[in-house]
Amino acid sequence: MRDIVEMDLMDYSSEAISSWYSKGELPVLNVIATPYNTPVIFGELIGEVIKKNKKILYITNVEEEDNQLIKYIKSRLNCRSYSYIRKGKEKTSANILFINHEAAMDYKDDVELVIYDDLNGYSTYSRLEIQILLDHLYKYTRSLITYSTERIFCNSPVFEAPTIGGSYPIREPRVLTTRIDLSRDIPYIMYDYLSWFTKINRKVIIYTPNRSATYKVYNYLVSLKDKLKAVVHKLEDERKDKNIEYLMKAKDLSLIVITNCYEDNYKDMRDIDVIVFNADHRTFDNKKLLFFCGKVGLYNKGGQGEVILLANETTDEMDVAKNTARRFNKVAWERGFFSC
Structure with missing residues (x-):
C-alpha cells in the first residue's frame, strides 16, 4: 500500500511543478518543503527541458557524490x-549545470x-x-x-510539498527550559535524557553554540561515560572524522557526539536523537533548528527520534522552528499523506 502512496505523492508534486x-x-515559483526533501520532484520538468535541448542552472551546495538528482538523471x-x-x-555545453551559491x-x-535548492x-x-x-x-x-x-519571493506563487515519498512527519522539537545558567x-x-537514549543504543548528537561549550559538555560527559555506558566523542571542525563515521554506522552501540559543526x-546514520545545548544562543536561528529536525526525520524509521532544545528561555527563533515543523505536519495530514 505504501509503495502506491509514494508514487502518487511524487507524481502529484512533479505534475504540479511541470504544469506551472x-x-x-x-516566471517564479516558490516550492516549500521539509529539510532534506528529495530533489527528484524536479525530474519530470528537467526531462522536458532537456528534450528541448535547453539549459538548466541548478544551484546546490551538495557535492557531486551525494547528489540524488545526478543519480536520477x-x-x-x-x-x-x-x-x-x-x-x-x-x-560548458552541458544541459544541466550544477553550481554552488558562491560560484553562481x-x-x-x-x-x-x-x-x-x-x-x-x-x-x-x-x-x-x-x-x-x-x-x-x-x-x-x-x-x-x-x-x-520558506517562501523566498513574496509576490510569486507557492507550491507546498510538506513530505515526499510517503515519508514520516518531520520531528517537532521538544523545548526544555532550565534555570541553570547554561554558560556555566x-x-x-x-x-536523564542521555541515560534513556544510551540505554536503548541510540546515537545522540549534541549541538553546541561554540567550541568552548563543546569542550565543557564533552568534559562533563567523559566523566560520566561509565555510568552512561556510551562512547563519547567531540567534533570541533568541519573535517570528517573516520572514527565517528564508523561509530555512527555501528549497530548495538551507544554513541554521544558533541559538536559545534552543523x-x-x-551519511547513512541511523537511530539518532539531537539535543541542542543552549538553544537560545544567537547562533541557533530557526533554519538551523529546523534542519536538525529534518536530520532526525531523515535518519530514523517509524517516526522515532527526538529533537530537544535545551535553553534558559524560549526564543522567537525556537518558536518559528517549532511552528514551521508543526505546520508541515498539519498540511501533510490534511492532504492524507500519512493516512496509510
Whole structure:
C-alpha cells in the first residue's frame, strides 16, 4: 500500500511543478518543503527541458557524490550531459549545470531554467542572501524555482510539498527550559535524557553554540561515560572524522557526539536523537533548528527520534522552528499523506 502512496505523492508534486512551467504565465515559483526533501520532484520538468535541448542552472551546495538528482538523471532520464561548475565564469555545453551559491554570483550566461535548492543539504545562506543571488540571475533565465523551507519571493506563487515519498512527519522539537545558567553549568535533566537514549543504543548528537561549550559538555560527559555506558566523542571542525563515521554506522552501540559543526558530514546514520545545548544562543536561528529536525526525520524509521532544545528561555527563533515543523505536519495530514 505504501509503495502506491509514494508514487502518487511524487507524481502529484512533479505534475504540479511541470504544469506551472508549461503555462509560462509566472516566471517564479516558490516550492516549500521539509529539510532534506528529495530533489527528484524536479525530474519530470528537467526531462522536458532537456528534450528541448535547453539549459538548466541548478544551484546546490551538495557535492557531486551525494547528489540524488545526478543519480536520477543518469538512471531515469538516461542523460549524461551535466557538469559541475566550480567557478561561475566556466563555459560548458552541458544541459544541466550544477553550481554552488558562491560560484553562481559570477554566472552570466542565458539558461532556460534556474532552480535554487536550499533543502537537499544544510547551507548557511539566509533568505536575503538567496534573494540577492536570484535577483542577479533573474535576467539570464525564463523561469526560476526556489526550493526552501520558506517562501523566498513574496509576490510569486507557492507550491507546498510538506513530505515526499510517503515519508514520516518531520520531528517537532521538544523545548526544555532550565534555570541553570547554561554558560556555566549543565543541568541534570540532560543526564536523564542521555541515560534513556544510551540505554536503548541510540546515537545522540549534541549541538553546541561554540567550541568552548563543546569542550565543557564533552568534559562533563567523559566523566560520566561509565555510568552512561556510551562512547563519547567531540567534533570541533568541519573535517570528517573516520572514527565517528564508523561509530555512527555501528549497530548495538551507544554513541554521544558533541559538536559545534552543523554541516552534513556524515551519511547513512541511523537511530539518532539531537539535543541542542543552549538553544537560545544567537547562533541557533530557526533554519538551523529546523534542519536538525529534518536530520532526525531523515535518519530514523517509524517516526522515532527526538529533537530537544535545551535553553534558559524560549526564543522567537525556537518558536518559528517549532511552528514551521508543526505546520508541515498539519498540511501533510490534511492532504492524507500519512493516512496509510
